[in-house]
Amino acid sequence: MGEGTGGFVMSINEFFNMSGYASYVWGSFGLAFVMLVWQIVQPLMEKKAIIESILKNQLRRRQRQ
Amino acid sequence: MNDSLYLAFWSLLRRDLLITYRNRAQAINPLLFFVLVVILFPFGVGPDVVLLKTMAPGIIWVAALLAALLSLDSIFRSDFDDGFLEQLVLSPHALSVLVLAKVIAHWLVSGFPLVLVAPLLAVFLGMPADAIAVLVLTLLLGTPVLSLIGAIGVALTVGLRQGGIILALLVFPLYIPVLIFASNAVQMAMAGFAVSAQLSMLAALLLLALALAPLPAAAALRMSLS
C-alpha cells in the first residue's frame, strides 16, 4: 500500500483487503462498533421503558381517584 | 479496654473451635473433598507417573483451593442464621479483630488439616521427598491467605440466598497470585532449584492478607446485616 495517504482511488480494494487480514481487522473494528453502539442503545431503551411504566402508574392512579 | 478485646478474641476463637468440635463429623468434609479431587486426576490423565509427577503441585494446590472454597461458607453462615452475628457487630470491640478470630478458627479447622494430608497425596502422585517438604511449607503459608480473602467474599454473600456460586466468582480471581507462587515453588523444588523467592512472596501475601483482609470483611458484614 502506498506510503502515507497514497492515491486514494487506487487503494480502495487494498484498503478493504488489509493485505489479506481483512477478516481480522474488520472483524475487530466491526465488533468494537457493535459493542460501543449497544452500550449507548441499551440504557436509552431502559430509560424509555421506565418512563412508560411511570406514566402507566400515574394513569392508573388518576383512574383510581 | 483492650484487655477485654483480648478476652473477646480468645473466647470467640475458643467458642468456634468448641462448636466445630461438637459437630466434628461435618468438619471432615473439606478434607475428604480435597483427597477425592486429587484422587480423581489419575483417572482423568492416566496413571503415567512422569505426567502425574509434573502436574502434582498444580493438582494438589487447585484441590486445596476448591476445598477451601467449599468450607468458607461455614465461617459466618450459622451465626448469621441464629442472630449471633448481630451481637458480634453490636459489640464495642473492633469488628475486624473479631472477624480475624473467626477466620483463624476456620483455618485451624479446615485449612490446617489440608497441610497434614497433603504429604500422603503427594506420595500418591509420585512427588520426591524434598518437594513434599516445600509443598507442606507452601500450604502452611498459603491456606491462611485463602481463608482470609475468602472471608471477605463470604461476608459479602452471607445474606444472599444462593451465595455459593457468586462466592467462587468473587474469590477465585483473588486466589490466583497464591496459586501461581505456591505451585511454582513446589515445581522448582522438584527440579532442585532454590525456592526462597517464591516462599518469601507467599509470606508477603500472608502478611498483607493478615493486615488488610479483616477490614473489608468487617465492612461487608455490617453491610450484609443492614
Place this chain on the structure above:
Amino acid sequence: MSDIVSLETRNLECIRDDRVLFSQLNFSVKPHQALILEGDNGCGKTSLLRILCGIRLPDQGQVMWNGLSIQESISEYYQDMVYVGHLDGVKGDLSVAENLRMCTALGSRSGMSIEDALNKVSLSGYEDVRAQVLSAGQRRRVALASLLLKRCSLWILDEPFTALDRTSRGVFENIMSRHLNQGGMIILTSHHSINLTDSSVYVINLSA
C-alpha cells in the same frame, strides 16, 4: 450516669423498596423512661429498631446518643446499648452457660454471675443444658438473661415477649421495671399490653 444521657432521633426517615415507612421522626428517650413502638406488621418497627442500633443506615436524619451522632461515637454507644432482636443469638451446640459467657465476653459486664441471671429469668439449674434441647420460650429467656449480665443503660428489644408464657412475661416485666428505676432506658416493640409499674412509659404508633 451523666445527666445528658439520652437517645435522640432527628427527622429520621426510612424507605424500603420504594415505600416510605416513616419520615420526619423525632423523639428522645431519657433515663427512667420506656418507649413502646406499636403499629401493624410491616410498618417498619423492626427497621426503626435496627436503625436505632446502628445496624441499618437511615435514608434521612440521624440518631444521637448523648448528643453525638452514633456513627461518630459507635464504640461508646455499643458500650452502653444492648439489642435483642427476633433471633435470640443462642447457639444450639453450646450449653446455656457457654452461650451467656460468650455474650458477656463481647460487651461490658455487669458483674452478675450466670447463676443469678438464670435464677432471675427462672431458668436456674439450666447452666449445662445444651441450648438445642430448650424450647423457644426458654431460649428467649436465655437471651433476656444476657441483658442482666451486661452493664448497659439502654435496652433495645424487638418483641421480647414472643414465645413467653404468662408467668415469664410477668417476671420479665419486673426485671424491666427495676432496670427503669435504676435509671435505665428501654425501647421495645410489642403486640402484648405491658404494665411497667410507676415508670414513665411513652407510646409511638408508627402506622398512625
Place this chain on the structure above:
Amino acid sequence: MNIVMKWIHLLGSPPYFYRFSGKLLPWLTVICVGLLVWGLYGGLVQAPADYQQSDAFRIIYVHVPAAWMSLFIYVSMAIAGAIGIIWHVKMAEIVCITSAPIGAMFTFLALVTGSLWGKPMWGTWWVWDARLTSELILLFLYFGVIALYRAIEDKRMAARAVAILALVGLVNIPIIHYSVEWWNTLHQGPTVTKFDKPSMATSMLIPLLVMAIAFKVYYFIALLLRMRTELLQRERNSKWVKELVGLS
C-alpha cells in the same frame, strides 16, 4: 474555589444532575464522533503498514485503547465506590455501579481483539500472554462485581457491597498483574512479550492516542446515559421525576 464546591454540591442533587447531563451529552457526542473519525482515519488509512505485521497491526487501534480503558474504568469505579462508602455520596455510588458494565464491555473487547490480533501473528486464537491473561482475570473481576450487584435486592446495600468488592479488587490488581507477568516470563523465558506494541512511528502513535481519548469521552457519555437511567429508576416516585415524565 467555593464556586467549584457549590457546583459539585449542586451536581449531587439528582434533578440538577439530570438536567445538566442532558445539556452536556450532545456536545460530548460531537467531540467523541470527531475524535473517532480522526483516530480511525489516522489509524486505518494514514499510518503506514507495519513492516513485520503489515496491515494486521491496525487492530491495535482498537485493542490497546480498549485495554487501557478496561483498567481505567476499574480504577475509577473503585475510587467512586470508596467516595460513596466513606462520605455517603449517592452520586458516587451510582457512578460505581453504572461503570461496571461499560468496563466489562471494554475488557471483553480488548480480549477478543487481542485474540483476533494474535491469530494471524501466531496461528492460535489464545496465547497465555501476560497482558492477555491479566485482561482475562480483570474480566472475571468485573463479572464478580456485576453478579454481586444483581444478587442483592436492596440497591443501597448492593451499592455498598460493590464498592467494597471493587476496592478489594483494586488492591489485588497490581498483585495479580505482577504475579501473572512473573508466571508468564518464568514459563516462556524473558522474551519480549508478544503483545509489546511494535516500535511506533509518530504517524502510528498519534492515532492511538486520539483513539484513547475518544474512548474516554465515549466512556463519559455511556456513563452519563446509564446514570440518568439509574436515577430515574431509583427516584421513580419522587416529585421531580413525575414532573419530568409528565412533561415529556
